[in-house]
Amino acid sequence: MSSASPVLSTPPAPSADAVAHFAARLAFETDVADVRAALASGDPGFVLVDSRDTAAWDQGHIPGALHLPTAEIPTRARDLLDPAVPVVTYCWGPACNGATRAALALARLGYPVKEMLGGIEYWIREGNPTTTRGSRLDPLTAPACGC
Template identity: 40%
Template sequence: MTSAVTRVPAASSERALEYFSRLLEFETDCWDVHHAITNERMDFVLLDVRGEELFAQGQVKGAINIPHPRLNEESLSAFPPNTQFVVYCAGPHCNGTEKAAIRLAKLGRPVKKMIGGVAGWLDEGFELVKQEAEACA
């Protein structure tokens, strides 16, 4: 008798390699972002795409707040076209990250999402900071 886990066979190693490699083109995790911040290796712009009120309650150190509905050419005009963006929202229950990533991709901007968002950040034991929201369109 098989379990629900093995009832559907796993993909071939070749397909698994392709799939999991592709995932890393689209996402990064809280640990990698934290490592980049603490080691001063932020070669990306971290965007908190939640609303201003949630941002004011606490955010990842170094994040810039541009709520996803406000992502447009004007709000991104300070960043060179090849700027790598990493977006995050409240957590896995929030699709603001995907909405932001879609907007950035439509604008031709390189983008990854930080999986887990604020919830994942806190689950890893990392702290949020409080700062004034930067005025971004």
């Protein structure tokens, strides 16, 4: 008895289409491991922006990140960011689209921007350091991030 694979019920795209799709994703997204490696180099070539609110920032953020809540991007980005330097945004994690909204706001202002997949949640899960201004962030319980 043969059954069709649910994975292959929709066949894979032709290779040329797959190349275009995956190349486009990499133009818009990066991941925790690549951000960590770039920051460790001392010259990452981008500014890392935490788009969460102050309460979430105070619980824990990536060392070296710039705090710029999404709601403040239209009024503060030009004072804080060089439009010639790429920006990488992050928010809470995969269940939150705050980094996507922040990236969109920055792109609308003309900034070259990528989103860090996984956010602070996966930064912590992968054992990377955080800076806090209060109680330590628990990676398994997301605070209201205000994004």
